[in-house]
Amino acid sequence: MGKCVEDFTIGDVNESPARTVTESDIVMYSWISGDSNPMHTDAEYAGRSPIGQRIAHGTLGMSIVTGLSARMGDFDGTAIAALGVDEWQFLAPIFIGDTVRLRTTVQDAKITSKPDRGVVVRLMELVNQDDTVVQRGLMKTMAYTRAGMAERAASEPEPAAN
Numbered sequence: 001m002g003k004c005v006e007d008f009t010i011g012d013v014n015e016s017p018a019r020t021v022t023e024s025d026i027v028m029y030s031w032i033s034g035d036s037n038p039m040h041t042d043a044e045y046a047g048r049s050p051i052g053q054r055i056a057h058g059t060l061g062m063s064i065v066t067g068l069s070a071r072m073g074d075f076d077g078t079a080i081a082a083l084g085v086d087e088w089q090f091l092a093p094i095f096i097g098d099t100v101r102l103r104t105t106v107q108d109a110k111i112t113s114k115p116d117r118g119v120v121v122r123l124m125e126l127v128n129q130d131d132t133v134v135q136r137g138l139m140k141t142m143a144y145t146r147a148g149m150a151e152r153a154a155s156e157p158e159p160a161a162n
Helices: 021-034 041-049 058-072 146-155
Strands: 013-015 079-090 097-113 115-125 133-146
Touching: 021 058, 021 133, 058 079, 058 097, 058 115, 079 146
Parallel strands: none
Antiparallel strands: 013 097, 079 133, 097 115, 115 133
């Protein structure tokens, strides 16, 4: 079970497991998103660019952030909704073969006017194998409070007896 709003402490820092960005990731993301910019899909073109090689889509990096966040389990069963992404920055390219991890820092955690829920704001930093922050921004998540989880548990039907 994930954390409730009250379980987040401002300033807490956590890191996800790492994952390596593959050529397949970029090819599949290009197909799904429809973004076939040659910086992502054409090795010859990208090789002649100032960067010198293909790079992952910026929004693929953001998607990896959400996946790594899910792997951390902070909101397993307690998230209600993603509320937004603010101040997102693409600071450095993500290359095929880079191994990235997510570092989160809790910025805020408050119960809303509805006592069953609150909002958690975390600084999300996607960090590569060289400890370079390649992307960062703030993600806001609405989540249940302990009272909200207790209400949910009380309203769930009892399992059928055999």
